[in-house]
Amino acid sequence: MNKEIRLILVLFISLLFGACAPEESIGKAVPEKIRVTDSNETVKIGFSMDTLKEERWLKDQALFKKAVEELGAEVEIVAANGDDALQLTQAETLIQQGIDLLVIVPHNAEATAAIVQKAHRAGIKVIAYDRLVKNADIDLYVSFDxxxxxxxxxxxxxxxxxxxxxxxxxxxxxxxxxxxxxxxxxxxxxxxxxxxxxxxxxxxxxxxxxxxxxxxxxxxxxxxxxxxxxxxxxxxxxxxxxxxxxxxxxxxxxxxxxxxxDAELAAAQRIVGGTQTMTVYKPIQTLTQQAAALAVRMAKGEDVTTVKYVNNGKIDVPSILLTPIPVTAENMRDTVIADGFHTGTDVYGAVDR
Incomplete structure (x- = not known):
């Protein structure tokens, strides 16, 4: 089955879910999954990623896993590599495995609304990570501006x-x-x-x-x-x-x-080499740490409040928007290198020791 047909099927499923549950689409309270309240029980977070084919997302995966585990929780990470139907299937599997909360990086902002509906039916809240899910009752959006x-x-x-x-x-x-x-x-x-x-x-x-x-x-x-x-x-x-x-x-x-x-290493090297002028650094460690902390809190049933909201076509989604940083050859050392995002040797070569 080619990619276009599979996408049509995903969109059809998304529409079908909306048609089957009109009471949820008008804002009925989401049934709550039994939350982890026993301190001996381990919170389990599901992380559904669009892709791991780019350097940036490999960093997100590793840093988010580290942050969740440092909080004493577990995380199951899956990646669909740009396949909308596969992302839906992977998310369904995470839900069936009994995760306490789902974090999702959508490949298709529209098609992944079906995933949110499935999670909510199981009483599982959903955080949109870095990318917004459109036309869905997302519980929280964590990204950069x-x-x-x-x-x-x-x-x-x-x-x-x-x-x-x-x-x-x-x-x-x-x-x-x-x-x-x-x-x-x-x-x-x-x-x-x-x-x-x-x-x-x-x-x-x-x-x-x-x-x-x-x-x-x-x-x-x-x-x-x-x-x-x-x-x-x-x-x-x-x-x-x-x-x-x-x-x-x-x-x-x-x-x-x-x-x-994105401040990818290849871009940083091009910038110091003079072929790329600038990039925008989004401190992923800050993003992953905040998202992990919020995910674990919400999985335990704690309330999270925000001062910002982003409309996704259906609701004003409670949002945490972090500040990005412009990077040029002049401030490379003071930004991505000072943060440990890249090393000076990686950016400038073996002469930088």
């Missing part, structure tokens, strides 16, 4: 290139974060666009965040504009890597500013 990520990207590039032709290479449209990041980018760029100072000559999404597809997009942008590109903003470091490969093929790498985000 993704709109601010886009603003930081655009501010850095606009300072360097106040006029000229801009390319925007977005991420996967199934990820709600890409829409927030793009909104932040254009919050900053729009006044310059309105003045005629800059022109967006190419704007394209990148299916599944694929660096190969970002390479093809950037190759197309260069061909369509006779290489007359002055700046590029890419939705993450993986897509920025594809962009830079396309620039290298035209002998333009290092001549055109490129922004990314």
């Amino acid at each position: 993704n709109e601010q990520v886009g603003e930081m990207q655009a501010e850095s590039i606009l300072e360097l290139v106040p006029t000229g032709n801009y390319v925007y290479i977005g991420g996967a449209t199934t990820d709600n974060n890409v829409h927030l990041i793009k909104k932040g980018v254009f919050n900053v760029l729009q006044p310059a666009i309105n003045r005629g100072d800059i022109k967006i000559v190419y704007d394209q999404w990148t299916e599944d965040w694929s660096p190969e597809k970002a390479f093809l997009n950037m190759t197309e942008a260069l061909a369509a504009n006779n290489n007359q590109i002055d700046a590029v903003i890419a939705a993450n470091d993986a897509t920025a890597g594809g962009v830079i490969q396309a620039l290298e093929a035209q002998g333009l790498a290092g001549q055109i500013p490129v922004a990314g985000q």
Whole structure:
């Protein structure tokens, strides 16, 4: 069964669940799973991840596991690697195994609403981790301020290139974060666009965040504009890597500013090497520690209150939004290296000892 048919089936299941339980869709209280109250009982957290194919998510996996276990709880981690039907099946298995709370990084912000409904029917609360689940009664959303990520990207590039032709290479449209990041980018760029100072000559999404597809997009942008590109903003470091490969093929790498985000090691190396201009660092250790602590508290039946809410198309979701950090060659040592996210040797090479 190909991926498109499986996705249609997942969306059909999501709609079917909504049709079968109208009383829940209008806000009926979720039946509570019997919470862990005996101090001798171990809390078990399920962590359903979209993918482990990118460096960033491998770090999340390891750090979240460490944080949960340091709190005396257990965690079962599964990854669907971009397969929506598999993510639903994996989540069902976690629910059947009797987890006390589910944490989910959705691949498809819409399709994973079915997972939330299944968990709630079993009395299990759900935390959306890093990416928002759309049109579902999510109990908590823990992430970074993704709109601010886009603003930081655009501010850095606009300072360097106040006029000229801009390319925007977005991420996967199934990820709600890409829409927030793009909104932040254009919050900053729009006044310059309105003045005629800059022109967006190419704007394209990148299916599944694929660096190969970002390479093809950037190759197309260069061909369509006779290489007359002055700046590029890419939705993450993986897509920025594809962009830079396309620039290298035209002998333009290092001549055109490129922004990314996630502070991947390859991006940090490109930044100190001069082919990528900046990235946005999201301190994942802080995110994983907060998410783990909140997950364990909620699994024990403790209340969690927030001051921020993000609308997901159905409800205003209680949200914890952390602050990202722009990173350039100038502050590399003071940010990702000082935090231990990367070592100086890894970023700068063996000469950095």
